[in-house]
Amino acid sequence: MTMNHSIDPAVAALLPLAKKEGIATVWDRYKAMQPQCGFGQLGVCCRICWKGPCRIDPFGDGPQRGICGADADTIVARNVIRMIASGAASHSEHGRHVALALLGVAEGKLPDYRIRDEEKLRAVAAKLGLETDGKEIPAIAREVALATLGDFQNQDHDTPCTWLASTLTEKRLERLAGLHALPHNIDAVVTQILARTHVGCDADPANLILGGVKGALADYDGMCLATELSDVLFGTPRPAVTAANLGVLKEDAVNIAVHGHNPLLSEVVCDLALLMDDEARRAGAAGGINIVGICCTGNEVMVRHGIPLATNYLSQEMALVTGAVDAMVVDVQCIMPSVSEIGACFHTEIITTMDDNRIPGATHVRFRETTAAENAREIVSLAIAAFRRRNPQRVVIPDFRQTAVVGFGTEAIVGALAALNADDPLKPLIDSIANGSIRGIALFAGCNNTRTTQDSSFVTMAKKLARNNVLLLATGCGAGSFAKHGLMTQEATEEHAGDSLKGVLTAVGTAAGLGGPLPLVLHMGSCVDNSRAVEVAVAVANRLGVDLDQLPLVASAPEAMSEKAVAIGTWSVALGIPTHLGTMPQVTGSPAVTELLTETAKDLLGGYFMVELDPDKAADRLLAVIDERRQGLGI
Ligand code: SF4
Ligand code: FE2
The missing domain is CATH 3.40.50.2030 (Rossmann fold)
Incomplete structure (x- = not known):
């Protein structure tokens, strides 16, 4: 494999260091994985039941059907729409989390959160067709949250999800309705994909793919509501000047990398970091606390608050190789399990926060919206304690930003x-x-x-x-x-x-x-x-x-x-x-x-x-x- 790993100069600067330290990165593991399974690449490997795994011979000399009789078209279609179901589940679970938080705020149950953009809340309510005249903000927020949660609960197949129905063109909605592709309930549609792809169910590739389209539209619904309600809770993005790449890490600061996808955690970590800046200085960090982002948690806090972005997905390990990250705080999605092993080569605390997203070797701080500030305080304290253990001799921050x-x-x-x-x-x-x-x-x-x-x-x-x-x-x-x-x-x-x-x-x-x-x-x-x-x-x-x-x-x-x-x-x-x-x-x-x-x-x-x-x-x-x-x- 002669291909370059990355055009990111910070990656190029740090890879030799990783090699010298004996740290395996995503690119080393990719190389070790070659050659990758040809059946898997073509999508013709099926592991849906224990008669299998079965695979279809792409050259036509070997089996053309799995043991149950499924052919390549059925197997490929089932595999790809299961991926769609997982994607839709991921975005929508994130969305549900935000919608429930909005409901909690509306009902006065989450003191660590508030509605930061009332104008957006009103705009969202209007978009969803809710009456807001004469209503107080908490009442509107409650209605918006309940209408949104309806997209996870509605059992009437003929009523499409509210967010989808309020955000697309009429013509598009008609066209999708004609194909029976409009989701009525995110959870139900994800479940239906899993059900229809069970051994011995839907074998028609076109029908399966259409089911996948419906699942994908449920994904759109979930991400739409996640985005809009996050704006309500955390503010709508406004143009800001900030910076990106690993040069945003600071040698003289407690560096906390927020990584993953869901702003519910990172927003409160940012709030607490401001409050605990003095504590970091007392620990010897003249620069106080420096929050940086990775992946989409990074994008969330970047577009809302101008927090700098340390790096994107593939180079997340490189942030750790700098030896300058004191804590990497992760929530959900796109977090390489390897980060705990690499963090252990340094002083870095890898902190998982979601009970259904844990990594062996990481420190787990159980994050709850009801105790968000307390959890964030614990996280920032762990980062400050880690900073005290940091070995300045091992810090290499590539000067790229x-x-x-x-x-x-x-x-x-x-x-x-x-x-x-x-x-x-x-x-x-x-x-x-x-x-x-x-x-x-x-x-x-x-x-x-x-x-x-x-x-x-x-x-x-x-x-x-x-x-x-x-x-x-x-x-x-x-x-x-x-x-x-x-x-x-x-x-x-x-x-x-x-x-x-x-x-x-x-x-x-x-x-x-x-x-x-x-x-x-x-x-x-x-x-x-x-x-x-x-x-x-x-x-x-x-x-x-x-x-x-x-x-x-x-x-x-x-x-x-x-x-x-x-x-x-x-x-x-x-x-x-x-x-x-x-x-x-x-x-x-x-x-x-x-x-x-x-x-x-x-x-x-x-x-x-x-x-x-x-x-x-x-x-x-x-x-x-x-x-x-x-x-x-x-x-
Ligand atoms: Fe093989 Fe069919 Fe089982 Fe898939 S579902 S593993 S093709 S027998
Ligand atoms: Fe993402």
């Missing part, structure tokens, strides 16, 4: 546009799309994956699309890539944007008081915040009187990896968005499923998957799709 202008949720984008046209904020955006100044919009999302050089495809594709005047949005570890590589700056706009895009970004940024253009890539937040991009797209579509599958809008996950990414990619397709994958999905062992996802989906949904591993060619294909859509609109 990039400025990042972040915090572009829907409200911030509309707010910036309103500086150009207060009465009709969307008009400048729509005019720019119509006159070609903005050729199209691309949303970059998703993970990092060892199968590609970390961050490389993100950066290559973004630069090419920007040069061709495509407006760029980003979330999750994709956003992390851009932040680390300096593409969320005004300078990047000057350097990489095509002339007409630069003109628009400059006009909007200047009018909005940024003293120059908007950054080249707009950071919308974490993975669940992909719903923000849908919100913008739906507003534009409604304004134009068209559906989402007519917009010159594309999505890309160049390093897709997780089950959550499979779910997001699938709802993106279901919403009518051409969706690029830069890593090979584990479905190609079934020509029928591959055709369904890349071809048939186009007729049924308007969106479809495009797989292209070469980032340069992928950008060309996305440009071609954008132009096709423009032609369709007659612009």
Whole structure:
């Protein structure tokens, strides 16, 4: 394997150190795993029952059916929709957690939380069709929370989930209803996927995939409610200038890395860190407490509070190799189990916080919303105690950090546009799309994956699309890539944007008081915040009187990896968005499923998957799709 591990200079600086210390990283384990199982890569390995495992011979000489009679199409379809179910469960469980917290706040049961954005609460209530006139904030919050929890409880199959029904275009809802793909209850739909994929159940690949589409739309519902209610509780993102990459760690501070996905914990850790700064100084940390983010917990606190981002998924271990992280506090999702072993090579406390997400070797602080401040105090105290044990001789903080202008949720984008046209904020955006100044919009999302050089495809594709005047949005570890590589700056706009895009970004940024253009890539937040991009797209579509599958809008996950990414990619397709994958999905062992996802989906949904591993060619294909859509609109 000659491929480079990463284009991140901080990773390049630390890998030799890891090697010298005998620390195995994700890239070492990837190498040790080669060659990887070909059946698994094609998706034709089934382990759904104990007659198996069975695998279909892709060359046709060996078995073409599993012991029960399932063929490659059935096996692949079952495998992929189980991934969707897991992704939907993950996002929605996070969402449920936030909704229950909102209910707790509304009922006065959670003193460590409050509603920080009342305006957003009212806007959300209005969006859900709830009457708010004359009602106090707690009463509105309670109604919003209960309406949201209804999306986990409704048993009427003919009534789709509330969030989904209130946030998509009418035409999209009709189209999805026609396919019987609208979820009525997130939990039920996840359960149905597990039930229909049990041995001896649904064997029809098309029917299975449609069930997966429904599961993916449940995923959309869960992330939409997670995003919006988090804004209510913790504040709606606003543009802020911050920094990214491991150079944000400080030698003279107690460094606490918050890692995972759910803001319920990290928000309170941030609050407590402020209160306990003096304690850190008394322990000898002249710089006090320095909170940094990793993965989507990092994105959540970055877009809301301008907390710097240390790194994204694939390089999470590298943060520990600096020897400067005193505590890594994790909640849920995308936390490598290896972190406890690496933390043990240093003084670093790895602190798990969720009872159903524990790692052997880590310290577990049982986090409860009812005792959040007390739990956060214990966590920060552990970090300060660890700082006292830190060996300064082993601290190597690579001097790489990039400025990042972040915090572009829907409200911030509309707010910036309103500086150009207060009465009709969307008009400048729509005019720019119509006159070609903005050729199209691309949303970059998703993970990092060892199968590609970390961050490389993100950066290559973004630069090419920007040069061709495509407006760029980003979330999750994709956003992390851009932040680390300096593409969320005004300078990047000057350097990489095509002339007409630069003109628009400059006009909007200047009018909005940024003293120059908007950054080249707009950071919308974490993975669940992909719903923000849908919100913008739906507003534009409604304004134009068209559906989402007519917009010159594309999505890309160049390093897709997780089950959550499979779910997001699938709802993106279901919403009518051409969706690029830069890593090979584990479905190609079934020509029928591959055709369904890349071809048939186009007729049924308007969106479809495009797989292209070469980032340069992928950008060309996305440009071609954008132009096709423009032609369709007659612009
Ligand atoms: Fe094999 Fe069928 Fe069991 Fe899968 S469900 S392991 S294909 S017998
Ligand atoms: Fe994420």
